[in-house]
Amino acid sequence: MKTRMRELRARDGLNQTQLAKLTKVSRQTISLIEREELIPSLLIAARIARVFNEPVESIFLIEEDEL
């Protein structure tokens, strides 16, 4: 699964620490998701989507063979 989080953070001028505070998780979690080492839970994905004002599926891109 690919993620556009880094790109969206840059767009909205947020660093990992700020995004972590807005999504009520640790900076470590944001970093892991961004490095594609952790697939977030539905709840965290929804919180991230709300911060960026984007649908979940446009932030987390699931490949066809992963479905």
Added chain:
Amino acid sequence: MKTVIQVLLCAVIGFVVAILMLNNFTIDIMEYAEVIVITLIGIIIILLGVSLKLYWEVKKLYNTDAKWDEEDEVDLLIYKKFADYSFLVQSSIVLSVLVLCTTVITLQSIVLTIIAIATMIVSYLFTIFMTNLIQLVYPERNIPNLSDSKYAEKLLKISDEGEKHVMLIGFYKSYNLLNVGLLIGIVLSTFYSISTDQSQLFSIIVMGLVLVIVNGKYCFSIRNK
């Protein structure tokens, strides 16, 4: 590939042990007890000194006014330094216990025993500083106290999924290492018992029991979920 390396490593250890036993190799640790104790005390003092340095560095970093990407870098640095601090303090506690046991068993001078007890107390104080430090750096987190009887449960409860993911990897690797380490410990203790005629049977039984209990605890934990 990893399995092949592990098998080869075990084969090399087995070969070396067999060769040493065939040549009637003996080593009596009692003869070197004083040197071991003094060396360990030296290592503990270095560990505590570095820990203290890390403690002040974390405090200094926490008070740094960083912006944008620098804020993330500072947070990462605090996290890494805190992990190093935690490792050094845990190591100094284990080494202090080792020193105390060695001085008591080998009936060394009372001064060394007192130093061993002192290093143990200081190391324990450093673990208290560790909890205070994490509470200072992350005031919004409700970090449980080390003395809390439900420390593990509470720590897991306040950890988010990223932190749990990192802990899981770390714990699982440690669990596997513990299994291998204790098995090697049993083999080495058996070898030591044979080569020095000083029975280590009690330690071997304890290590075996620890292995069974740890594996049993893990199996029951995952089985009942």
